[in-house]
């Protein structure tokens with residue numbers, strides 16, 4: 001089992017570094033806004049997670065790679081102690097990338113030695129559990145690295161492409177159909193084998209009235225029709241907070257849409273600026289925009305129970321995974337009987353269960369094998385830099 005774990009660990013760690021290959025050291029150091037982190041910080045923080053939660057507890061004669069890293073690369077764990085301020089991560093010109101790479105290599109070697117060492121069964125199980133959590137955590141950061149670097153590159157008028165190859169045009173969108181679900185008393189939450197985060201537990205019953213879910217995601221073309229129909233100027237479509245938000249920020253389109261000199265819509269993507277592809281699923285919108293669009297389309301957003309019910313019962317894939325995270329109308333709150341882990345790791349999910357909304361599915365930036373039907377992603381209603389889109393319900 002330990003060999004297999006080590007192989008998984010190595011693959012995850014390698015993939016993170018592979019994501020930095022198209023980037024310069026300058027790209028890796030900058031922070032485009034407080035919500036986004038520099039790539040260098042992601043590289044160090046994911047390493048810090050293994051060093052702090054595994055090596056510090058389990059390594060014989062533990063000595064930190066650098067004592068200040070405990071503070072510099074702590075994201076939000078008050079149980080660990082002080083933290084470098086989130087909005088000032090871009091000011092960390094030191095340590096340099098070369099030192100962060102050395103930090104990664106050092107922790108990787110020490111994790112390897114720990115895995116190869118003789119451990120009592122209880123410690124071996126604890127190591128396996130923590131290592132698995134650390135790998136899942138790193139995969140979450142792999143997605144954040146792509147969303148954060150996209151936001152960063154979008155700040156330059158050069159509109160640099162992260163990926164050289166152009167984005168191939170999407171296939172014509174299928175006509176939207178309504179998948180009917182009977183509802184009733186259903187069960188949601190993680191079921192059975194394999195890893196899940198604590199916020200997916202416990203599995204429990206919920207009553208869901210009969211509903212219908214759209215057979216695919218809303219496309220750029222459909223959202224453009226909403227814009228052209230004056231969607232951003234019609235207060236009647238918007239939640240009060242959403243209306244204030246678009247007015248205050250002067251918003252009239254999704255975050256990465258812009259018009260070229262001829263007035264044609266373009267979209268900034270990881271492949272650089274592209275003509276807006278009307279068939280592609282819409283992405284990078286806030287919950288406010290998703291809700292206003294649904295209102296305009298005579299529909300609504302699904303609840304997370306409806307989404308999970310449809311994802312587990314329907315045979316059709318219906319773009320549930322792999323395109324963009326789908327906003328639900330469900331507040332991110334604990335399932336009945338939710339219990340956070342003890343100690344600092346209990347801060348992983350539970351303490352964020354206020355003023356955020358659940359997103360379901362996965363996106364084009366989600367690493368292979370990381371998604372599942374019970375997965376609960378969450379962001380505040382105004383977040384737009386993640387790969388977020390719209391699935392309608394009624």
Ligand SMILES: [Fe+2]
Nearest residue numbers: 045075137141
């Ligand atoms: Fe993290």
